[in-house]
Amino acid sequence: MNEETDTTADVRDVVIIGSGIAGLSAAVYAARADLEPLVLEGPEPGGQLTLTTDVENYLGFPEGVGGMELIQNGKDQAERFGAEFTHGTVENATLEERPFELELSNGDRLRTRALIVASGASARWVGAENEDELMGYGLSTCATCDGAFHRGDDVLVIGGGDSAMEEALFLAKFADSVTIVHRREELRASEIMADRARDHEDIEFRWNTELEALHGSQEEGVTSATLVSHPDGYPSEKAANGADVDRETVEVGGVFYAIGHTPNTEFLEGTAIDRDERGYLYTRTDDAGRATTETMVEGVFAAGDVADPNYQQAITAAGTGSMAALDTEAYLETLERTEETAYEVSP
Ligand SMILES: Cc1cc2nc3c(=O)[nH]c(=O)nc-3n(C[C@H](O)[C@H](O)[C@H](O)COP(=O)(O)OP(=O)(O)OC[C@H]3O[C@@H](n4cnc5c(N)ncnc54)[C@H](O)[C@@H]3O)c2cc1C
Known part of the structure; x- marks a missing residue:
């Protein structure tokens, strides 16, 4: 764990679960909005792209880009704007009360006003030698x-x-x-x-x-x-x-x-977050019927493969990462206004 990270004291504005490309993209957007996101890197820092050599279909790299390089650049970019990274893995989430509380595998607890789940979906491996x-x-x-x-x-x-x-x-x-x-x-x-x-x-x-x-x-x-x-x-x-x-x-x-993927959502078991039969997260539509990244729990957003059994591409994961951060920013603004109004009415 990053020694400067105090995971227990304050209530964070936003915690991002996962440091794959969806989590990194969310971190860049949230950090640029001054939300000082904390990114939990989980069991696979950098996510699935660290398992591959050349990525040839990510926009903006005509000669292709190494998976590791793409991820390291994303992390550097997020850190440049103030995102903080730590090696935490979430084991349990309590989402019924505000702020939300996360329990990490090392026993630490974290509190946050908004949450972005970008924990990916792991491809199943056969178990063959080598x-x-x-x-x-x-x-x-x-x-x-x-x-x-x-x-x-x-x-x-x-x-x-x-x-x-x-x-x-x-x-x-x-x-x-x-x-x-x-x-x-x-x-x-x-x-x-x-x-x-x-x-x-x-x-x-x-x-x-x-x-x-x-x-x-x-x-x-x-x-x-x-x-x-x-x-x-x-x-x-x-x-x-x-x-x-x-x-x-x-x-x-x-x-x-091609024996399937398992979304990394076990830590959400027992919460009100809606998942399909395989464990992929559902997100909701807004009042106008348009897609958002918000899950069934207000203030909890989903990005990347964890909510997407269909596309599962780096560019789509990065896209929904940015959407989740923008949705989070709007949610926190509304929350702040609601809290201010409540304070004015009953100080
Ligand atoms: C070998 C390979 C090659 C690929 N090549 C390409 C390609 O060329 N082009 C392309 O577009 N896509 C490619 N993909 C697909 C692409 O990697 C994924 O679509 C993309 O990585 C999804 O990003 P993500 O951030 O949603 O999830 P992931 O990359 O899976 O990241 C998930 C993150 O969540 C963290 N996490 C999980 N559980 C927890 C927990 N409990 N607590 C905290 N953190 C947690 C993990 O540690 C990880 O950091 C490839 C995938 C593989 C496996």
Whole structure:
């Protein structure tokens, strides 16, 4: 924790949960509005973009920009205007009373008048050997982001739901061949998406198969992958129970995980904040029916992937980060006016 950060004493105007691109964008806007935001960096300082090398679709960088560089620049920019960063991870939030109270994993407590939740959604990982080393180096969780790096490659997509079909169809525009690796013989995907993938001449399926290990290096990228198969499906589980399984190492230039994302919202359990069945936050519309970033709890705003199961891009996360800060600023102004009026009426 930043030694100068006194997380217990004052009531903050705004605390931002998360230091991914959504949290950073919110921090720049909130700091420029003199709200002196405190940014809790959480378990993954800098967020998902720190897992990738080149970002080629973020506006303003014609040659692309490194994920780390983009994040470090964002942090520097926010600090320049007075945002404060600390390594806190929120474990519990009490939102029924004002100011809101947050409990951090180290036991510290924080009080704040407004809150921006920008805690992201983590892509699920398979658990294959070497995935930590090769994530961002030929292994990815985002075809829209990294597909274009795989022109002419043979690639694998791991998963059997709609998002795996979507990733495969997108990758088929660039790759020589796309193989969907699924641990069962039946897809979870909707019929229409499954048919589209099945009908595509460059997409193949490996049924009853799982990814066991990735091979390659950060210099070369992913070069091959070991697949494990069993005629009754769930081969890794079968192998762990001592069954005979087939193993094959195939040459590939890229591997994409498409087994879903988990929004980081467990710390909001038990609060009045509305979430969908997967845990993504709902935000409300204003009186004119237009989208805002405010959640179902007044004064709590959401930005980035944590409220967006559909787009999940750096630029959309940054966009909603700025919106959340602007909504927060307006909320605090209204709160201040209400408090002043209450004071005038009953000093
Ligand atoms: C390998 C990879 C490559 C990608 N490439 C691209 C690309 O080229 N272009 C593109 O547009 N997008 C890309 N993306 C997607 C992009 O990274 C995400 O859309 C973006 O990072 C979402 O930003 P976010 O701030 O909403 O969430 P995140 O980046 O996920 O950040 C979440 C933050 O919340 C913090 N946090 C979580 N829980 C808590 C808690 N309890 N308390 C406090 N803090 C918490 C985390 O520590 C983290 O700092 C890529 C993603 C991956 C994984």
